[in-house]
Amino acid sequence: MLYPLLFSRPRCVAALCAGGLLLVSCSAPAAPPAIRPPAAIGPDSMVRVAAGPQYMRGAVHQFFWGKHYRKLWAVPVQAPVLNLRTVVPGGLTPTEAGGSFQTKNLRLVDRRGVQFVLRSVDKDATKALPERLRNGPIGRLMKDQTSVINPYGAYIVPHLAQAAGVFHTNPRLVYVADDPALGAFRKEFANALYLLEERPEGDQSGVSSFGRSALVESSRKVFTNLAFNPQARVDARQYLRARLFDMWLGDWSRREDQWRWASFRGAGGATVYQAIPRDRDHAFFKFDDGLLTRIVSWVKSNYQSFHEKIKLRDVEGLNRAARPLDKSLLVYLTADDFRQVADSMRLGLSDKVIKEALAVWPKEVYALAGAEFDRKLRGRREQLPAVAARFYQLLAQEIEIPGTDQPERFVLEPADTGQLRVQVLRLHAGRPDSLINQRTFLVGQTRSIKLFGLGGNDVFELRGLPDHRFAVGIYDGAGQDVVALKMPAGASNQPTNVLVYDSGDGNTLKVAKPIKTQAYVPAATEFDAAGWLLRHRLF
Known part of the structure; x- marks a missing residue:
């Protein structure tokens, strides 16, 4: 001090x-x-x-x-x-x-x-x-x-x-x-x-x-x-x-x-x-x-x-x-x-x-x-x-969810009106993915959610369009990642506020409007595990 x-x-x-x-x-x-x-x-x-x-x-x-x-x-x-x-x-x-x-x-x-x-x-x-x-x-x-x-x-x-x-x-x-x-x-x-x-x-x-x-x-x-x-x-x-x-x-x-x-x-x-x-x-x-x-x-x-x-x-x-x-x-x-x-x-x-x-x-x-x-x-x-x-x-107002330098799958799914469930799962070859953690966010408590894949070849899966009152940012980080929108049967497009930040290092983007994409140069603090340590003054 x-x-x-x-x-x-x-x-x-x-x-x-x-x-x-x-x-x-x-x-x-x-x-x-x-x-x-x-x-x-x-x-x-x-x-x-x-x-x-x-x-x-x-x-x-x-x-x-x-x-x-x-x-x-x-x-x-x-x-x-x-x-x-x-x-x-x-x-x-x-x-x-x-x-x-x-x-x-x-x-x-x-x-x-x-x-x-x-x-x-x-x-x-x-x-x-x-x-x-x-x-x-x-x-x-x-x-x-x-x-x-x-x-x-x-x-x-x-x-x-x-x-x-x-x-x-x-x-x-x-x-x-x-x-x-x-x-x-x-x-x-x-x-x-x-x-x-x-x-x-x-x-x-x-x-x-x-x-x-x-x-x-x-x-x-x-x-x-x-x-x-x-x-x-x-x-x-x-x-x-x-x-x-x-x-x-x-x-x-x-x-x-x-x-x-x-x-x-x-x-x-x-x-x-x-x-x-x-x-x-x-x-x-x-x-x-x-x-x-x-x-x-x-x-x-x-x-x-x-x-x-x-x-x-x-x-x-x-x-x-x-x-x-x-x-x-x-x-x-x-x-x-x-x-x-x-x-x-x-x-x-x-x-x-x-x-x-x-x-x-x-x-x-x-x-x-x-x-x-x-x-x-x-x-x-x-x-x-x-x-x-x-x-x-x-803490609930602005959320940041990091992955690791291993491959993960981030699943975003509207749970109910004004709700968004986020799951983070560990990817496994040849067997089902295992849940690392999850939480359901509520409009009125949370205004922005940022997901950081960090290292590894990650998957960001949107099972429907999040409520537009959530500002969702997807940061790919290192690795060749996949970002995909999977609309449930019978669902229709609606306003949403999702922005995919694409570093251009070989990612696969399977999204369309109203989801937006933006090319960007990742900051050190959002690129990989070593960079994430900088946020904590530990690198």
Whole structure:
């Protein structure tokens, strides 16, 4: 995330932020105070330390730039000192530093090869800036806006996720001292608070919160398999459950890299993936409580703050980062699916569950935020059915259905007045085609349907003319495809809105008016499986 930037001076100044918005400020952020680590600590002891006392600012600064979670960052809490040599049998060995532009990560491995990760509680988004700007007023303000994050938010998620039926990591709050066991990473990672959690990768058959999957994979590997192999699929209802859980937490940054995928063997040798959300940095985001940050939130509608009510008109912004994922993975679910999942989650996230989750916070954190979070989580829970209905409406408007790089048959058939059934089947030589998935679309919910054959020699079969109120686009992609109109006996021509995009690579078009054809040069994102990965920022 890029926080709003401001060229600050000790007087009223203007600046252009990353989103192109002109801001005016009369408050200059001062340089933060230095943070001193607790003195004389050793392994297996406890420390009392604040996650970020530098984020406490005066009343004028908070008026313009928000109160955010500054009090939580400044309050000292007790945390155990992590002893890398004894935390698990045989100890943990640091192997690799990483992370995003905000979070510092340190990968650790035990003697069996099981991986863990240390994720810094404090963040530093200034790494996204050119080096010359990081230590100036822009960098200071960008660093200051780390206070929009609840430093202990991820800590309460596991209990809530368990009740919601969502996979999760199990973070532990720890303090990393100036430990020689850090080796080459000692200077960079010593003397700070971290969350220690399992790294969802590889064989996780011993971790129940990952479904005890024997193979957990990255989004890039999974979407590559989805695009090349029609026998691979994602458990869409389970993914929807995870996405509604995101919205309940106010977690708006759910790009493809924020997920891992537990794989399981399905019927007929299929591979079924279930979603494992990770990285809860933006859950419980609190941004719009300052004069200037509120102005930014009007323009940057994805910067959604965690309030007691989820504004239905802002559901689109709340889910903008995950839109490519949602459009691909939820395309076959109906309004009833959305309603059923939301209803079951609302019942599962009881008042008792919420209270128990909040009780895991350090007592100092609970004293400051417990009552507020209890109220907000209960209020947002009651909105889950309405939020799910709005989410469905947004996704149903414009549909995109991809094939794979193997041969498929797409069948479009009017089901009733104002309805269109779309089936995708896997083509087999010498035996009947097998159904991959299907859905019936309704006029009034859906206005456009785009079919992408991608690779393979595909067949697009129209069994009658779709209602003209559906704008249907057929994109042939790679391969020599067949597009054919088969009119049922006794059917007559009627207005329709079907456009076949022909790349001219040897396709056979057996259509006539009123179906239209158009020569086109396919974009990379609609040509084949590799191009489809570009839509998901994974190629």
